[in-house]
Amino acid sequence: MQIGMIGLGRMGGNMAERLRRGGHEVVGYDANPEVSDVASLKALVEALAAPRVVWVMVPAGEPTRLTLEELGQLMSAGDIVIDGGNSHYVDDRVHAEQLGGKGVGFVDVGVSGGVWGLQNGYALMAGGETEHIQRLMPIFETLKPEGPDGFVHAGDVGAGHFAKMVHNGIEYGMMQAFAEGYELLRASDAVKDVPGIFSSWRTGTVIRSWLLDLMVNALNEDNDLSGIRGVAQDSGEGRWTVQAAVDHAVPLPVITAALFARFASRQDDSPAMKVVAALRNQFGGHAITSAAGEVGKGADSPGADVAPPPEAR
Structure with missing residues (x-):
C-alpha cells in the first residue's frame, strides 16, 4: 500500500521504516531536508496516487493544525488523513469537520511504542468511521505487534486520542508508584541492594511489566540515579486526562497526584x-x-x- 508520512522524527521515521520493511511504499516529508523524500507537502501529495493516504506525525497543537490546514487545500475527495500525534481529542472533531467539507476522511490514531516500536511494533488506538478504518487495516497490521492484540478501533473520531490520553494517564500513575517505592527503599538503613530488589520483581510478581524492565535498565546504567536531576516534565496528556475526569465527574486520585508530583519536581523551593x-x-x-x-x-x-x-x- 502507498502512504505519505509527514514528520520523520524518532517516532515517524521508525514507523516509516517499519512500513517499508512490511512491503509498503512510503513517501516521507520532514522539515529536515536530509531525511525527506520530497521538498514540500505539495510535492508529497503529488507523489501519491489517488485516493491518497497521508499520516501526520508532528507535534500536537499549532504544528498539527497548520499541517492539516495545508493538507485540506491540497488533497481531494476520497483521500484520508491520519493524525497519529498526541493531539487533544477535542481538536479531532474540528479537524474531521474541516477536512470532511472537502470529502477528505479523517482518522485519529493514538500511538504507543516509543523508540522500541520499530523492533516490537506499535500499539494503535484508532478513532473514525468504520469505512476508513477498514481501508487502512493493511497499514495498521504492519505497524502493530504480531499477534491478536496491539490494535483497536476505539470508536468515533476522537476516540483514538482519548484512549491514548487515558493510557498515558495510567502510565503517570504507574511510574509514580515505582518512583515512590524506589525512594522508600533508598531511605531504609536495612536495605542494601535496591537495584537487585527491582530486578527480583521482574519474575513471578504481580507488578512485573515493561516499565519495571525499563526501571531495571535505568538502574543498571546508573546504580543510584545520581546522574539524573529529579525533575520530570509532562507532555500535556496528563493534564488533559485530569481535565477530562473533571468534565465527566470521574475521580482520578492516583493520576492527578502523579501529575501534581511532576509539577512539584520542578520547584527547587516549593x-x-x-x-x-x-x-x-x-x-x-x-x-x-x-x-x-x-x-x-x-x-x-x-x-x-x-x-x-x-x-x-
Whole structure:
C-alpha cells in the first residue's frame, strides 16, 4: 500500500521504516531536508496516487493544525488523513469537520511504542468511521505487534486520542508508584541492594511489566540515579486526562497526584511547602528551615502561643 508520512522524527521515521520493511511504499516529508523524500507537502501529495493516504506525525497543537490546514487545500475527495500525534481529542472533531467539507476522511490514531516500536511494533488506538478504518487495516497490521492484540478501533473520531490520553494517564500513575517505592527503599538503613530488589520483581510478581524492565535498565546504567536531576516534565496528556475526569465527574486520585508530583519536581523551593511549613509552625510549633538553610526552634515561633479557636480544641 502507498502512504505519505509527514514528520520523520524518532517516532515517524521508525514507523516509516517499519512500513517499508512490511512491503509498503512510503513517501516521507520532514522539515529536515536530509531525511525527506520530497521538498514540500505539495510535492508529497503529488507523489501519491489517488485516493491518497497521508499520516501526520508532528507535534500536537499549532504544528498539527497548520499541517492539516495545508493538507485540506491540497488533497481531494476520497483521500484520508491520519493524525497519529498526541493531539487533544477535542481538536479531532474540528479537524474531521474541516477536512470532511472537502470529502477528505479523517482518522485519529493514538500511538504507543516509543523508540522500541520499530523492533516490537506499535500499539494503535484508532478513532473514525468504520469505512476508513477498514481501508487502512493493511497499514495498521504492519505497524502493530504480531499477534491478536496491539490494535483497536476505539470508536468515533476522537476516540483514538482519548484512549491514548487515558493510557498515558495510567502510565503517570504507574511510574509514580515505582518512583515512590524506589525512594522508600533508598531511605531504609536495612536495605542494601535496591537495584537487585527491582530486578527480583521482574519474575513471578504481580507488578512485573515493561516499565519495571525499563526501571531495571535505568538502574543498571546508573546504580543510584545520581546522574539524573529529579525533575520530570509532562507532555500535556496528563493534564488533559485530569481535565477530562473533571468534565465527566470521574475521580482520578492516583493520576492527578502523579501529575501534581511532576509539577512539584520542578520547584527547587516549593512555594506551597513554604505555606505548609509556616502553618505547621504557627499552630503546632514545629521547627522551620530558613531560606539560609538554618533550622529554627519551633517553640520560639510567634504563633505557637496563640490559642486555637474553640472548634479546633
